[in-house]
Amino acid sequence: TDAEVNTRKKTFTEVQTERLEQAERTVLIKCPPKLNEKKLLQYLSSHGNIKSHFFFENRGIHALIEFSEKKSIDSLEDAIGIPSAAEHHVVPFKSRLFTFTLKNPVSQAAEETPIHLSPQSHIPVKELIQKLCHADSVSSQMYILLNEYQLTEENIKLRFLACSLVRDFTRAYFPDSTVKPFGSSVNTFGKLGCDVDMFLDFHDTRKHATKMKKGPFEMEYQMKRLPSERLATQKILSVIGDCLDNFGPGCVSVQKILNARCPLVKFSHQPTGFQCDLSVSNSIAIKSSELLYIYGCLDSRVRALVFTVRCWARVHGLTNSIPGNWITNFSLTMMVMFFLQKRSPPIIPTLDQLKQLADEKDKHVIGGYDCSFVSDLSKIKPTKNTETLDVLLGDFFEYFGNFDFRKNSINLRKGKEVNKPESSPLYIWNPFEQDLNISKNVNQPQLEKFVAMARESAWILQKEDKTQRMINKEPWGLAALLIPFGKSNPSKMKNRMKGIGSETIRSLLDSLKLNNPNSLQKAVGK
Numbered sequence: 001t002d003a004e005v006n007t008r009k010k011t012f013t014e015v016q017t018e019r020l021e022q023a024e025r026t027v028l029i030k031c032p033p034k035l036n037e038k039k040l041l042q043y044l045s046s047h048g049n050i051k052s053h054f055f056f057e058n059r060g061i062h063a064l065i066e067f068s069e070k071k072s073i074d075s076l077e078d079a080i081g082i083p084s085a086a087e088h089h090v091v092p093f094k095s096r097l098f099t100f101t102l103k104n105p106v107s108q109a110a111e112e113t114p115i116h117l118s119p120q121s122h123i124p125v126k127e128l129i130q131k132l133c134h135a136d137s138v139s140s141q142m143y144i145l146l147n148e149y150q151l152t153e154e155n156i157k158l159r160f161l162a163c164s165l166v167r168d169f170t171r172a173y174f175p176d177s178t179v180k181p182f183g184s185s186v187n188t189f190g191k192l193g194c195d196v197d198m199f200l201d202f203h204d205t206r207k208h209a210t211k212m213k214k215g216p217f218e219m220e221y222q223m224k225r226l227p228s229e230r231l232a233t234q235k236i237l238s239v240i241g242d243c244l245d246n247f248g249p250g251c252v253s254v255q256k257i258l259n260a261r262c263p264l265v266k267f268s269h270q271p272t273g274f275q276c277d278l279s280v281s282n283s284i285a286i287k288s289s290e291l292l293y294i295y296g297c298l299d300s301r302v303r304a305l306v307f308t309v310r311c312w313a314r315v316h317g318l319t320n321s322i323p324g325n326w327i328t329n330f331s332l333t334m335m336v337m338f339f340l341q342k343r344s345p346p347i348i349p350t351l352d353q354l355k356q357l358a359d360e361k362d363k364h365v366i367g368g369y370d371c372s373f374v375s376d377l378s379k380i381k382p383t384k385n386t387e388t389l390d391v392l393l394g395d396f397f398e399y400f401g402n403f404d405f406r407k408n409s410i411n412l413r414k415g416k417e418v419n420k421p422e423s424s425p426l427y428i429w430n431p432f433e434q435d436l437n438i439s440k441n442v443n444q445p446q447l448e449k450f451v452a453m454a455r456e457s458a459w460i461l462q463k464e465d466k467t468q469r470m471i472n473k474e475p476w477g478l479a480a481l482l483i484p485f486g487k488s489n490p491s492k493m494k495n496r497m498k499g500i501g502s503e504t505i506r507s508l509l510d511s512l513k514l515n516n517p518n519s520l521q522k523a524v525g526k
Contacts, residue, residue, distance in 0.1 A: 048072025
């Protein structure tokens with residue numbers, strides 16, 4: 001029942017289902033520049049009750065309108081016209097993206113009202129550092145960072161709407177299909193501005209299995225047969241990619257990358273401002289999203305630590321948006337999870353423990369891999385660990401600054417260091433596909449850079465005189481870690497790791513009086 005769901009934390013699937021349904025009742029409107037909010041909502045309400053709405057800026061002001069009932073959209077669509085084809089011919093595909101302009105702009109412009117715009121991107125690191133300096137502990141600095149960077153309710157609605165708009169295309173060919181987000185858009189670890197990973201699911205296959213039991217005949221559709229699932233995926237994505245490219249309003253820079261390990265279509269969705277990656281259902285990727293969702297919901301320290309470590313890694317060039325030998329955000333996140341499993345007492349359970357809590361409906365075997373784990377958060381006992389984030393952040397850097405990467409690998413199933421099965425510099429077991437290393441791409445120099453930066457950061461957190469730095473209005477705590485550590489070469493840093501101070505850093509930080517934005521700009525670089 002709904003009442004029961006409201007008192008306990010919702011499962012991953014419940015949240016997904018609810019948001020997808022919400023997106024079906026939603027439209028996106030490009031608004032006229034001089035807008036009276038009350039008038040707009042008043043007009044729209046004549047088509048049905050509005051359940052929620054917000055405005056955002058993206059080359060003009062847009063409104064996302066969620067109606068209480070789907071039929072309100074039909075009513076609105078009956079009133080909407082097709083653009084007159086003067087200098088352009090239009091592709092007559094009708095979507096839930098509309099443009100409103102004022103009929104007589106002069107008289108109505110006078111009624112313009114200020115509109116609250118929901119931010120769809122996070123503040124630059126420079127501004128973040130200034131905010132962090134006003135906090136009173138590293139822990140509160142970490143929560144400030146989390147609040148600035150995490151996805152907002154509005155941004156999540158926009159992500160699900162983007163999926164729902166793509167689904168309108170796929171349904172033209174596959175009426176049962178759904179398009180769902182996975183990865184950072186839904187695993188509670190996404191930051192504002194991250195791409196939308198979406199996948200196309202033909203989810204009715206399981207429903208048919210139960211339908212076929214009645215009657216004397218085995219009955220099935222005649223369908224085109226192909227030598228491999230991969231080929232089917234490539235053909236489907238190729239056609240959907242062409243559709244988006246040729247007919248999709250606001251779908252630009254469509255790239256079909258069909259020969260990748262996981263074939264996908266990349267495109268930029270201008271109306272929502274998202275960069276999107278569309279692939280065909282990958283059950284294991286969904287399971288990983290759900291696992292992270294569970295860890296993110298269990299304890300507020302989990303997300304605060306992950307966001308902090310990711311932001312730190314980005315500032316120091318340990319992660320990069322282009323693929324290469326860098327550590328990925330996914331690998332970093334798994335390292336944080338592993339660290340939290342190793343605390344005493346543990347802050348989050350191991351995957352094996354989550355598997356023991358699974359009941360019948362949680363049993364999933366995908367491609368021979370057992371992906372079962374409990375989905376009901378209330379079955380997981382809360383941790384007895386009370387460590388502050390101040391302690392955890394310092395210990396994270398300390399732990400990985402001294403981790404024996406040569407010998408050990410990171411295994412989240414068992415929550416302990418196990419001997420490396422092969423010689424990759426960094427070995428993190430894929431939580432589900434047990435024979436894969438999720439950090440296989442990372443080379444030795446990148447790993448060494450990570451270790452050096454972790455040691456340096458642990459050292460700064462231990463050694464700094466917080467009160468003195470605050471009096472001097474200098475960056476302290478987390479703020480001091482989000483400033484690039486000068487160009488001191490790693491070998492010098494290594495020699496110094498025994499605890500003698502780095503002059504480079506000292507002088508850099510000293511020059512960094514926060515009331516002088518110019519020196520801050522130089523130090524932060526961007």
